[in-house]
Amino acid sequence: MxxxxxxxxxxxxxxxxxxxxxxxxxxxxATQVMKWIYHRHVVDFDDMTDLSKAARETLKAKTEIRLxxxxxxxxxADGSCKWLLRLxxxxxxxxxxxxxxxxxxxxxxxxxxxxxxxxxxxxxxxGFNRNLSxxxxxxxxxxxxxxxxxxxxxxxxxITNIVLMGMGEPLLxxxxxxxxxxxxxxxxxxxxxxxxxxxxxxGVVPAMDRLKDAIxxxxxxxxxxxxxxxxDELVPxxxxxxxxxxxxxxxxxxxxxxxxxxxxxxxxxAGVNDQPEHAHELVRLLRNFPGKVNLIPFNPFPQSGYQRSxxxxxxxxxxxLTKGGILTLKRTTRGDDIDAACGQLAGDVTDKSRRHRxxxxxxxxxx
Numbered sequence: 001m002x003x004x005x006x007x008x009x010x011x012x013x014x015x016x017x018x019x020x021x022x023x024x025x026x027x028x029x030a031t032q033v034m035k036w037i038y039h040r041h042v043v044d045f046d047d048m049t050d051l052s053k054a055a056r057e058t059l060k061a062k063t064e065i066r067l068x069x070x071x072x073x074x075x076x077a078d079g080s081c082k083w084l085l086r087l088x089x090x091x092x093x094x095x096x097x098x099x100x101x102x103x104x105x106x107x108x109x110x111x112x113x114x115x116x117x118x119x120x121x122x123x124x125x126x127g128f129n130r131n132l133s134x135x136x137x138x139x140x141x142x143x144x145x146x147x148x149x150x151x152x153x154x155x156x157x158x159i160t161n162i163v164l165m166g167m168g169e170p171l172l173x174x175x176x177x178x179x180x181x182x183x184x185x186x187x188x189x190x191x192x193x194x195x196x197x198x199x200x201x202x203g204v205v206p207a208m209d210r211l212k213d214a215i216x217x218x219x220x221x222x223x224x225x226x227x228x229x230x231x232d233e234l235v236p237x238x239x240x241x242x243x244x245x246x247x248x249x250x251x252x253x254x255x256x257x258x259x260x261x262x263x264x265x266x267x268x269x270a271g272v273n274d275q276p277e278h279a280h281e282l283v284r285l286l287r288n289f290p291g292k293v294n295l296i297p298f299n300p301f302p303q304s305g306y307q308r309s310x311x312x313x314x315x316x317x318x319x320x321l322t323k324g325g326i327l328t329l330k331r332t333t334r335g336d337d338i339d340a341a342c343g344q345l346a347g348d349v350t351d352k353s354r355r356h357r358x359x360x361x362x363x364x365x366x367x
């Protein structure tokens with residue numbers, strides 16, 4: 001397989017049209033090829049019968065449709081599934097399928113590992129290797145849709161919601177993220193609405209502003225604390241972009257659309273951030289803000305140093321937020337029997353970040 005070949009899964013519609021123009025073909029070929037790939041699920045160029053033989057030969061010579069390799073597949077008793085996906089470089093990332101009534105959500109990765117070192121996240125323990133390409137991001141969704149079509153009991157299921165909440169900080173892979181998001185929402189590709197594609201961030205403020213200007217998607221923010229002292233411990237990025245700056249960026253993100261809101265993710269850590277005083281502090285912080293809070297039970301992993309808040313603490317926290325006028329959800333843990341729950345994705349990463357060396361925060365948002 002030639003390293004010089006272009007993986008077509010990484011080209012959004014404008015890029016694919018430009019590719020055909022560059023090789024002297026008609027831009028409408030992009031529409032034909034996208035329909036074959038995404039609507040008819042065809043990956044063999046010889047089967048794309050409305051293309052001329054010359055066009056097919058050119059595609060075979062210059063391009064490919066390459067998917068990640070399934071290194072492990074683990075189905076949960078609740079119907080969710082975690083895949084360990086091997087990339088061409090030999091590293092692995094993870095993707096998680098979560099079926100619910102009327103929707104099928106796929107949580108996908110954007111980086112091999114993560115450099116942000118959030119203290120409650122098992123991915124952070126893996127260190128950081130590299131960004132995923134656009135094709136590697138899109139390939140996770142394409143592959144899982146293919147698997148679902150052939151897996152007993154899921155034949156009528158296709159991914160309806162995509163959340164970039166897997167391994168990595170999506171906004172630190174901005175250049176490759178945006179074309180993937182475009183394909184997720186393009187009617188010639190996956191055809192999802194902007195409300196069903198969610199990018200999660202720990203708060204890379206400059207990139208949040210860039211995302212607002214680049215593409216219209218939903219945003220989730222990993223908050224986890226309502227004061228800087230505690231958030232500095234849980235999310236070290238807060239030292240660079242403290243809560244005041246983060247919330248200002250959130251307000252800018254929703255400023256052009258009154259229907260938009262921010263989903264604030266809040267992992268519940270026993271005795272750390274789950275006390276009534278923390279809930280009241282969060283009410284004061286988010287009152288009158290266009291957003292809602294998602295309370296996430298902590299999902300343990302070895303040597304984490306944290307414990308999950310008990311249900312009584314979560315219910316009490318929820319009650320205080322709700323009475324304070326904050327729309328609050330309580331996430332049901334899914335896939336924890338296969339280590340597929342939130343915060344448990346660890347992949348298989350060759351760490352190039354040298355965890356003992358402080359990550360260069362000055363570069364956040366510039367990639």
